[in-house]
Amino acid sequence: MIKPSRRSKYKNIKVVDGDQKFDSAAEHRRYKWLALLEKSGHIQNLTRQVTFVLAPKVLIHGIAKRSLIYRADFGYLDVATGKQVVEDVKGTLTAVYKMKRHLMKSIYGIDILETK
Template identity: 40%
Template sequence: MQTPKLRKKPKFRNKKVVLNGTTFDSKKEARRYRELQILERAGEISELQMQYAFVLAESVKFSNEPRRKPAVKYVADFVYRVGDKLIVEDVKSEATRKDKYFRLKKHLMMSVHGIEIAEV
């Protein structure tokens, strides 16, 4: 008899939401997407994209490792333009704002790409 697989609880207790066939990591993220869609239809923003990946460090091959290590990436929840300005947004709760990996990637986005992440 096989043991049933246990579902891992989300780290920050968020609940995934499906909106128009797209799965979002939280209700807050889905709500923000609806807001951005309205702004795009109104012509206030343009080129709205979801889950856009930025390379923060290229892949590398260490001499003592058999395979290359993958590139380090930051995946933004939303990227769009207001006029000529590129806006990169990440939907965060109070708990996820303090996450050490997010803080490091936020620092690297500014250092490598000169882009400040807007936390919503």
């Protein structure tokens, strides 16, 4: 059963589908589509919430600061091209996201596929 919850700052509605939680209805729809693509053999190794470390944890003026991370909505292998794909469902491109997108390209050489 799909259960919507309250709206967030960007007006997305979180969705719970069985034991899986999604940050938005759009992310849930995209996951369902990608799952069908995986089942049909077009993509492989579909994973959710793929984490990349953009900067390690540090001490700033004696205060421990967490690692700077980027968590992509999906990662998978495109069978046709043989390329690994990192994908994010975006309604709003925030300044923080744009910075992390830049770091993903400069550190890992990865262009994030942005879907709506």
